[in-house]
Amino acid sequence: MRWMRYRTDGTGNPAHYGIVDGDRVQRVSGDPFTGYTMQDTWHAIADVTIDVPVIPRTFYCAGLNYAAHAVEAARKRGVEPNLPKQADIGYRANNALIAHGEDVVIPPDAQKMQYEGELVVVIGKQAKHLTPDTALDCVLGYTIGNDVSERVWQRSDRTLWRAKNTDTFKPMGPWIDTDFDPTHATTTVSVNGQVSTTFATNDMLFGVTTFLCAMSQYLTLWPGDVIWMGTDGSSPDLQAGDVVDVTISGLGTLTNRFVQGE
Template sequence: MRWIRYRQDDTVVYGILEGEYVSEISGTPFTQHKVTGKKFPLAKVKLEVPVVPQTFYCVGLNYVDHIKDPSRIPSKPDIGYRANNALIAHNVPVVIPSDARTIHYEGELVVVIGRQAKNISEEDALQYVLGYTIGNDVSERNWQREDRTLWRAKNSDTFKPMGPWIETELNLEGLTTTVRVNDVVTSKFATNNMLFGVAQFISAMTKYLTLYPGDVIWMGTDGHSPDLAPGDVVEVEISGIGTLRNKFSHDNAKPQ
């Protein structure tokens, strides 16, 4: 099943995507809900990020080929964070700050938590997952190297595209992540070729913290991005989920 979140006049609602049509629901995937009976063509609704998490988790380093310095390959599943201010939906432009120099994409599998979870075994972990979506962990590499934290390198406004929807039926084995820039394939990797998998992370994390419905875990990326420029269109496709598409644009804002 595919959950989508979209804007309807002035409110944001959830729906179930069936083919090219959206069935509106009342409630959310994380609470009681029912189909209202209203249907809309997908092409007519404005997609929002599929969820705004209470806590936004992100693995960072989780694929060997992405890590240039072998001494930095993690020995255990230490989770990191990203920031909600940076989230944007499918088809919303990524705005490159005027002083950014080296902008890269990172195509990532995103886990959406469905039920409250604490002290969960690896064996039981996937029962706490509602479904999966796609993230693009946009990064400015100079700030990533030079700043004390990842705040503007990874969390400048619009640097976290997520979507287009949540797919609840997904076998993690055999998936492929494909990234295209302006329709040319620039990265392709086995989505599940992770150092530490989804179940391992959920089990390790919930030894110390409670995961809540709607929390997201971005699972990291493989390979390397070319340098991106304003005008580029980046598509991150994960087989079985769909394609997250965002254009990169100049920052035309005038500082006050």
């Protein structure tokens, strides 16, 4: 099942949840976290404005979680790679979220914009002290994220606030797939239709179950929380006009254009 959050009449109105049925979406009342009932209303997906699939209560992000990306990032900084030794989760910020189809706005003073295509875990149930056998029971499903980054600020600033969390830097969507299994999936990132990066989605240093167990030893996971699982490979420097597709096989494609900010 694929959950879409969307608007039918402009961006000023509240978003609704619906369930994707081919090229249509069937509206529900309620939401996938607290309960819902189907309504007799269908829309063509082409006719709706897709919204971010959830505004998380807490926006978690694994950061460095693929060996090749960590090695590449270290090489570019001229230092030895220092692979994470344990599943220490990080954070991103809700202000930066945009939906599938919305534009990433490049700040006027940005110098080096790059993509990071990521698998996103969406929590469906409150959970603490998870164990490997049952950890995945708290997962509602999966979506796709693009952890857009400005690499100069990422090195110069004490925190990742503007390098990672400038408005529009966190595209997420287009939907939450409750049946997706990352085990044999491939993540592919394309720029203007040309494949730029491809990697095995599940080739993580610490997998979803490991993060869920580690995190929930100390913190409560809440319905709607999201966990971005990190990225592999590297990105070219992006320019205004570039269109970036992040595709995870069996899950979908997240598409966003980069535009120049004033």
